Each structure stands twice: as structure tokens, then as C-alpha cells.
Amino acid sequence: MKKIYFNINICAACRSCEIACAVEHSQSKLLHEAIREKKPPVQRVRVGSAEGRPLALQCRHCPDAPCIDACKSGAMHKSETGATQINRERCVGCWMCVMVCPFGVIAIDREQKVALKCDLCVDSEKRACVDGCPTGAIFYGELEEFKEFAKGKSTPG
Amino acid sequence: MKQVIIGCGPAGIAAAETIRSISRADQIAIISDEGKPLYSRCLIPYRLTVSGGIDISYREEYFFEKLKIVPLLGRKAVRISSAPRAVYLDDGQEIGFERLLIATGGRPRKPDIPGLDKDGVIGFRTTSDCAKICGFLPSAKTAAVLGGGCIGLQVASGLMSAGVKVTIIIKSAHLLSQVADETAGGIYAGIFSNNGAEVVTGSEISSIEGGRRVERVRLESGREIECQLLVIAKGVSPNIEIAREAGIGCGDGIMVNANMMTDVDGMYAAGDVAETVDAATGRRTVNALWPCASEQGRIAGSNMAGVPKEYESSLRMNAVEFFGLPMISVGSVKPPDARHEVFCFRDEGKNIYRKLVFNKDILIGLIMIGEIDNAGVLTSLIRKRAGLGRVKDELIAGRTGFSRVIEAIMWNRDRFSGESYDETLMTLAEK
Numbered sequence: 077m078k079k080i081y082f083n084i085n086i087c088a089a090c091r092s093c094e095i096a097c098a099v100e101h102s103q104s105k106l107l108h109e110a111i112r113e114k115k116p117p118v119q120r121v122r123v124g125s126a127e128g129r130p131l132a133l134q135c136r137h138c139p140d141a142p143c144i145d146a147c148k149s150g151a152m153h154k155s156e157t158g159a160t161q162i163n164r165e166r167c168v169g170c171w172m173c174v175m176v177c178p179f180g181v182i183a184i185d186r187e188q189k190v191a192l193k194c195d196l197c198v199d200s201e202k203r204a205c206v207d208g209c210p211t212g213a214i215f216y217g218e219l220e221e222f223k224e225f226a227k228g229k230s231t232p233g
Numbered sequence: 234m235k236q237v238i239i240g241c242g243p244a245g246i247a248a249a250e251t252i253r254s255i256s257r258a259d260q261i262a263i264i265s266d267e268g269k270p271l272y273s274r275c276l277i278p279y280r281l282t283v284s285g286g287i288d289i290s291y292r293e294e295y296f297f298e299k300l301k302i303v304p305l306l307g308r309k310a311v312r313i314s315s316a317p318r319a320v321y322l323d324d325g326q327e328i329g330f331e332r333l334l335i336a337t338g339g340r341p342r343k344p345d346i347p348g349l350d351k352d353g354v355i356g357f358r359t360t361s362d363c364a365k366i367c368g369f370l371p372s373a374k375t376a377a378v379l380g381g382g383c384i385g386l387q388v389a390s391g392l393m394s395a396g397v398k399v400t401i402i403i404k405s406a407h408l409l410s411q412v413a414d415e416t417a418g419g420i421y422a423g424i425f426s427n428n429g430a431e432v433v434t435g436s437e438i439s440s441i442e443g444g445r446r447v448e449r450v451r452l453e454s455g456r457e458i459e460c461q462l463l464v465i466a467k468g469v470s471p472n473i474e475i476a477r478e479a480g481i482g483c484g485d486g487i488m489v490n491a492n493m494m495t496d497v498d499g500m501y502a503a504g505d506v507a508e509t510v511d512a513a514t515g516r517r518t519v520n521a522l523w524p525c526a527s528e529q530g531r532i533a534g535s536n537m538a539g540v541p542k543e544y545e546s547s548l549r550m551n552a553v554e555f556f557g558l559p560m561i562s563v564g565s566v567k568p569p570d571a572r573h574e575v576f577c578f579r580d581e582g583k584n585i586y587r588k589l590v591f592n593k594d595i596l597i598g599l600i601m602i603g604e605i606d607n608a609g610v611l612t613s614l615i616r617k618r619a620g621l622g623r624v625k626d627e628l629i630a631g632r633t634g635f636s637r638v639i640e641a642i643m644w645n646r647d648r649f650s651g652e653s654y655d656e657t658l659m660t661l662a663e664k
Contacts, residue, residue, distance in 0.1 A: 124635065126637075126661060129661070133657070144527075146523065149276055168276065170275070170554070171608075174552065174608055175561045175608050176609045177609035178613035180606065186557065189554075
């Protein structure tokens, strides 16, 4: 399936992906509006530090997803494309998915009692983090396409 | 292949879905003693309101039709025979099978107390138990809950939000004694008290009193507590009888191997009835937990359909939230002996508590209250029994993100297998 892949060698750790993701998941979908929204939007991709190197990480859409096993309300499910998605209406905020996600990529909204994670921007034509990345370190496509794309790319720009 | 599943909880459903995803031709039948089993048992406490609460259905209405599963509902499996291979129902019907999954779950443990048969004394397991409680709600000003585990506290908070004055009676010295330590139990005791409940620790009920309906309970101390409703939440016992009578090997639960198969070829067990090896303790136990049940069901289903899969291990784990304060607890949260190291962090002002228990450089247990981000990263380290080396110091310092633990994952790479790890770590291997 098409997923989001990441090239560590050309990531500049600028966190533009985090901002783009938060804006995409805001009410207005506009940065200058989003930062003033009553409830600031939450990004579903996070740039961490792996032994001093930046690592942008979001839901890996695991084939045997532990979050789906753990979900007691049936909110977490596989879509027809194989993506792991949350049905917000069904989520009760029990945090079982947070307890088992080995990548730590499920955030929680304690007020709304819903789990938040990468939805691959299903409602949009574009992937916000991919489009928002100025160095091209984030890629959306099939694994083989990514490998071809990443070949020889070892510096930002 | 004729596949028969006894039980329609998360294990049974996951097994049926997995079998159907592998084989379109297999015949699948599910037996359930409940007439309408497609609901989430763990969501029942959310229905503890006079108004009926949220929708707790777990699969769509046409689940059986869509997956071409024969539902045998409202009927109890009473006997399993290995020659001929068949399950017998309480109405006498014989259901032949080639492969069988026993996912009969558990039932509420009932203590031996005089007066247990009075009206208004209810165990908590099924939707009908919940409906009974809701029926008693309008005529209950005060209620007692026996047991202060996750279920007991969910019931208590449900009753409290319905306006009932609740007394929680527990034998142990603190709340959540099976899944949390004294500090964590104390945090929640404070929250329940602040919201109007009374927590009575170190106590047992010696008798349940009243007329036909419960009116009060008497504690061993002699104290009497008025209640028009008594909910028993003392955990569950696995429904192993049908397996034991069939000669299938049982300990506390039905013993299974890594393929979730019992000691009888072609007969499998999964969920709250199955006894598996716990990753944190290394001992065989019944971990009657939703995430374990679905995963075990999925793995049993795969093996039943002829695609071999192994179950790694179970793990005691719970995620709960009471009055807006979340807690995740995994593995051994009380160090088994003095050789284990414990690191705690507490910010009382922000209601944050974190506890990590290590056996040398292996994480074996955690409690996270208030801040639960990245809990799953640590759960995976516990489950894989990963030697942590320097990463241990990162965890102790509160740096728990996936990127922070990559070093430990690389050292134990053979245990962290699968597409998701391969793809994520592939980028690191370059250059």
C-alpha cells in the first residue's frame, strides 16, 4: 500500500512537517487562523532525535496493527486500502491504543476523549507533511517507489 | 474445512474474521450463549446511566451474513467430543467440526457471602447485568461496590455520575491493587473521595442484609453500610469446565502452545479462558484482557485456517481513565524482590506519576498517570524483554519516544521484526 516514508539523510529537522500536519488537521486549514483557534490543532507527525539524527515519525499503518487488537470499541480499523483509521464517532478515549502502539505515534485529546493519529490525509488530495517538507525528506508512495526515489539522495535540498 | 468457534467475544470475532480473510471456502459457525453477542463487553460500564448511554455495538448488524458465518446464538455449548469431533448444544444439537476454537471467556468471581441471592446484588459482566443495574438505579440512593479494580472503579464512577452515593469496599490496602502500587491507588482514592465516594480499605463483607432486596452490608469489622444496590466486581474466572470435561489440559485456564492450540490436535483456545506465558513474569497465567484476547483470536484463527502464526506472549496491561485522569499500567508494577530497580517521578501539582520497574537492564513494568504519551513504546520493550543498555538512562530521565529507544531496538533487532520495523529502521541503516 501507499505509505509515508522518510529519508533520514536529507531531513533538516526543521519541523515544517509538524506544522503542516497540525494546520491540515485544524478547523480552518490556514496557519494564521489555526494558531488562534480556541483549541490548537495537534500534529500527528513528530520529529524526534535518534542518536542525534532527526527522525520524523507518524503511524506506520502496521499490517497486524496492535492498536486494532487493543481497541475495545471497534473505532480503530483497517480501511479498504490497508490504512489504519480511527472512527471518531466510536472512539471512547480509553487509550488502549496508546498503551500498545510500539511507535508511540498515537496522541490523545483528553477533552474530546479521542485518540489522534496520522490518517494519511484521506480527506485531501495531498499529504500535508510531504508537501510541507522543504527538503523532500518525506515521501508518499509504494515502498519500491520510495527506494528508487531515495537512491543517491544523501544531502538536504 | 469446518471451523467451529465457541464464544463471540473479541477472541471469537477476531478468529472468525481471520479465518474468513484467509479462506472463502471454510465453513464457520459461532456458538454464543448470548442472544445478541456483537457488543463490546469493555464498553458496558459506559451504559451505566438511566438514559441508556452510548452505542456499544462492536461489529455491524450484518456481520454474520457478510462474513458467511453461521450464528448459533442464545444457545450454550455443553459438551465437546473428540470422537466424533463435535460440540453439543444445550438444545441437543450436534455441531461437527474439523477445527475448534474454545473462546468461552470468563464469569464474575462470586465470593461466598450470605445474602448473595438478594435482589439488587449483581455481578458485572454482561449487558443483562448492566440492564439489571440500570433497572435498580431509580430506586437506589446508595450503592456499594465490592472490589476496587478497573471494573469495580468503572462501575463506581458510572453509578456516581448517575447520582448514586457509592461506597467502594476493598480487601486490599489500596485501590487498583492488581494493576497499580500504593501511590497510584492513593491518587485515585483521593479523586474518588473528592467526587463523593467513600473508599473502605482492608475490609470484607461478612453478610448482605435486608428483606428480598439488599438494604445494607455488614463488614467484618461490624460496621454496616446502607445500600440498595451491591455490585460484585471481584474479577473473573475462566470458563474452562467444558474443556476440562473433554480431557483438554487445563491449569488456571486452558493451556495452549505458541500456536494457541490445546493439547488436543485441532482444538484451540483464546481469550479470557486461555492460559499463556506472561512476558513480564515469564510465568503461565490467564491474562483476561481485551488486547490479549483479540490478538490470541487472530493468531488462533490464522493457524486454524492453515497459515502458521506464533503468539509471542501475553502481558498484563490496562488503560483506564477516571474523572479525567488517565492511567496506563503494564507488566510487573510491584517489584517482585529487592534485586529489581524502581524509578519513580511524581508531580503532585499536575497529577503526574510515572514508575518504571527494571530487572537489570530489562524493563518489566510501568505505571503512567496523567502523561501517557509513548506508553506503547515502553510496552513493546517490556513485551520483547529487550536489553536496554544506555537506553535505560533515557527512560529513567523520562525520554520515552521511539527515536530515543532505537538503540535498544537495534541491539535486539531479531525480536523487533515485521514490516513496520523494517521500513522505519531502513532509513537509519543507510549511509
